[in-house]
Amino acid sequence: MKQIQMVDLAGQYEKIKSDVDAAVMNVIKTTMFIGGPEVKELEKELAAYTGVKHTIACANGTDALQIAMMALDLKPGDEVITASFTFVATVEVVGLLGIVPVFADVLPGTFNLDPVDIERKITPKTKAIVPVHLFGQVADMEAIMAIAAKHKLFVIEDNAQAIGADYTMSNGTKCKSGSIGHIASTSFFPSKNLGCYGDGGALFTNDDEIAKKLRRVCNHGSEVRYYHEVVGVNSRLDALQAAILRIKLKHLDEYAAARNAAASFYDKAFAGMEHIRTPERSTQSTHVFHQYTMRVLGGHRDALKKHLEANGVPAMIYYPVPCHLQNAYKSARFPDGSLPVTEQLTHEVLSLPMSTELDNEQLNHIAATVKSYFNKQ
Ligand SMILES: *Cc1c(COP(=O)(O)O)cnc(C)c1O
Secondary structure (H helix, E strand, C coil): CCCCCCCHHHHHHHHHHHHHHHHHHHHHHHHCCCCCCHHHHHHHHHHHHHCCCEEECCHHHHHCCCCCCHHHHCCCCCEEEEEEECCHHHHHHHHHHHEEEEECCCCCCCEEEHHHHHHHCCCCCCEEEECCCCCCCCCCHHHHHHHHHHCCCEEECCCCCCCCCCCCCCCCCCEEEECCCCEEEECCCCCCCCCCCCCCCCECCCCCHHHHHHHHHCCCCCCCCCCCCCCCCEEECCCCHHHHHHHHHHHHHHHHHHHHHHHHHHHHCCCCCCCCECCCCCCECEECCCEEEECCCCCCHHHHHHHHHHHCCCEECCCCCHHHHCCCCCCCCCCCCCHHHHHHHHHHEEEEEECCCCHHHHHHHHHHHHHHHHCCC
């Protein structure tokens, strides 16, 4: 059996090697390393793929979130409502800008923000909501956009994990993740569903004015070279990464299908097991399985993880400590116990290997190893 990895990037590269190698050599020959046609074309192709009017490439997904908040003119003391059950980047940029992170709890089924709790957390200082489409499923955007409209708030979708997912409004309108909020951010970190071979990120918006501001912030706060209108940052995607992403974007739907095939295998293998809850599917969003994250009940999570690792099956805990209990972000406003679903999930979640390259032999071994743990109990 091929060694099992959480993500098999080498196997994926093998299949697109000739295209990738040629594209990389082409960039090197042209010496257009920053900006240039590859980045422009990628932005156009991402806009077409997501159905969003403007795409702006930047250096990484964390920058994308920060640039979004800067472009919306969020100021120190403003409050942003987001999830505590997420990768820290979302909360980190809020902290960096002196904005106050306000955490809402998530739903135990989809792990995404609970709209009811979002509304409870709104104060006169609230300026924006940042839903995170965790593990590959779009949050309840319809409800979130309605709350935002009612309270005049901006919505920034953190779409680092769900690029390619489809969302269906209750009137039947279909759209892509990252096309619904005022701005969306994504990450091209190598292990993300659309990953490059280094760092990368992008911003998405349908609003012409916001698009102009996003581009300006990315480019040192400047529209005309050497004239600076606002404080900005230096955040750009390099052409080598853009060229690689243009190739991988063509395969993104096929990659999502491969991930879904692995997820369906896991679902079937674990159906009916007393201590396992396979990931629930949203009624409005498709799932692109950035992670296959199940809940392990009865206090078995950590022992199961050890058993898997001892038998050649890597497994990860995304995320072991929620943001509101991290030393960097602790506050009296969100003490231990203040986000019960989030806190419970951090004790139950376990992510199994998920990639576009898992074969049946590997999947069978993973499923058998999960089962052998419980058969020994
Ligand atoms: C990966 C990730 C980010 C950050 O992306 P980087 O490109 O690593 O900076 C932000 N939010 C979420 C939810 C992520 O998974």
